[in-house]
Amino acid sequence: MNSTTARAHFHNVRPARSFLLTLTAPLATEVDVVWTITCYSQTRKTSGGATGLATVTSGHWSKLVRANWIKNPASCSGSVVGSDESASPNSGAPHIHIYAR
Numbered sequence: 001m002n003s004t005t006a007r008a009h010f011h012n013v014r015p016a017r018s019f020l021l022t023l024t025a026p027l028a029t030e031v032d033v034v035w036t037i038t039c040y041s042q043t044r045k046t047s048g049g050a051t052g053l054a055t056v057t058s059g060h061w062s063k064l065v066r067a068n069w070i071k072n073p074a075s076c077s078g079s080v081v082g083s084d085e086s087a088s089p090n091s092g093a094p095h096i097h098i099y100a101r
Helices: none
Strands: 002-013 018-024 031-040 047-056 060-066 075-087 095-100
Touching: 002 095, 018 031, 018 075, 031 060, 047 060, 075 095
Parallel strands: none
Antiparallel strands: 002 075, 018 060, 018 095, 031 047, 031 075
């Protein structure tokens, strides 16, 4: 049995009002997604964030995450990981994109 993993991440980027996370995969696959986003204040004494899990069976997944956890964030970091444990050699890898909005 093969497995395919796709990853996207960002570190210490300028904060956005929201982040759009997307994943596309071949229709015949089931992809498990783990995501996390954390924003920090200038002094890093204050932080806030969100995490989540999803199972993608339709070939496309998107999640809009509003980054309003703390006042005046200075930077944000995050990641999205998609794993397909039953990938066939010809099925193709999932593709992940993260957009700041």
